[in-house]
Amino acid sequence: MKMSANKSADIFIYGEITKYAWEEYGEVSSITFKKDLDELGDIDTINLHINSPGGSVFEGIAIFNMLKMHKAKINAYIEALAASIASVIPMCADKVYMHKNSMMMVHHAWTWASGNAQELRKAADDIEKISKSACQTYLDRAGNKLTEKKLEELLDAETWLSADEAFSYGLCDEVLPANEAAASISASLFAQYSNVPQSLIRGISQQAQGMTDEEKKLRNRIAAEAKAGAAYIETILGGMYK
Structure with missing residues (x-):
């Protein structure tokens, strides 16, 4: 986050949204976001x-809320990619702008679940409620440009929208000229999506080729530690609710 003149600030969400954020890799959590937002003080425009x-999903929803x-006027700019929960966050803005060569991906929320039949049914019910909440957020932004039926079709198909398509559905207010920003790439997240555009898949491959062995080892270690921490916390929470 950067302060600008005239009581305005620039906020950048450039990377994965995760509870276990490593800022050096551009990752964002609701905790680090709140801390930085509070430090901006009294501002009129974001x-x-x-x-x-x-x-x-929950980290993104917290950031959205x-x-x-916030009392400031919010202008959201999708520089290259706003996928999954990152496509929900800009729906809070007074105006949403997309560069001509940027993309927005929408899909139903998903989760991992384990346990007995009752626990699995509850997990399915919970994730359905989360999806409905996100669905309403898109509809509130789109107004009469997007019906609930059409939105369901887009979510079911894991749809990667161009800027012009997002504009036609009312999910952005203005399409800006193309820029040179490269899409933020997360190989682990993209591996879980079904319809990732080939251009982004090539970007993942090129990014991996450009990494040194030490960088690859460090990223793998960070990912392993984050997964282990998440599994440990899930074990604790699971014990609390049983």
């Missing part, structure tokens, strides 16, 4: 810049 493959409740 320019929100997004280039993110998505991530944690922080911005929605």
Whole structure:
């Protein structure tokens, strides 16, 4: 986050949205976001810049609500990619802008679940409620440009929208000229999506080729530690609710 003149600030969500954020890799969590937002103090305008493959639904919802409740006018700019929960966050803005060569991906929320039949049914019910909440967020932004039936079709198909398509559905207010920003790439997240455009898949491959062995080892270690921490916390929470 950067302060600008005239009581305005630029906020950048450039990376995965996760509870276990490593800022050096551009990752964002609701905790780090709130801390930085509070430090901005009294501002009238927020320019929100997004280039993110998505991530944690609840972390993203928390960020959405922080911005929605903020008194500042919010202008959201999708620089290259707003996928999954990162496509929900800009829906809080007063105006949403997309560069001509940027993309927005929408899909139903998903989760991992384990346990007995009752627990699995509850997990399915919970994730359906989360999806319905996100669905309403899109509809509120789109107005009469997008019906609930059409939105369901887009979500079911994991749809990657161009800027012009997002504009036609009312999910952005203005299409800006193309820029040179590269889409934020998360190989682990993209591997779980079904319809990733080939251009982004090539970008993942090129990114991996450009990494040194030490960088690859460090990323693998960070990912392993994050997964282990998440599994440990899930074990604790699971014990609390049983």
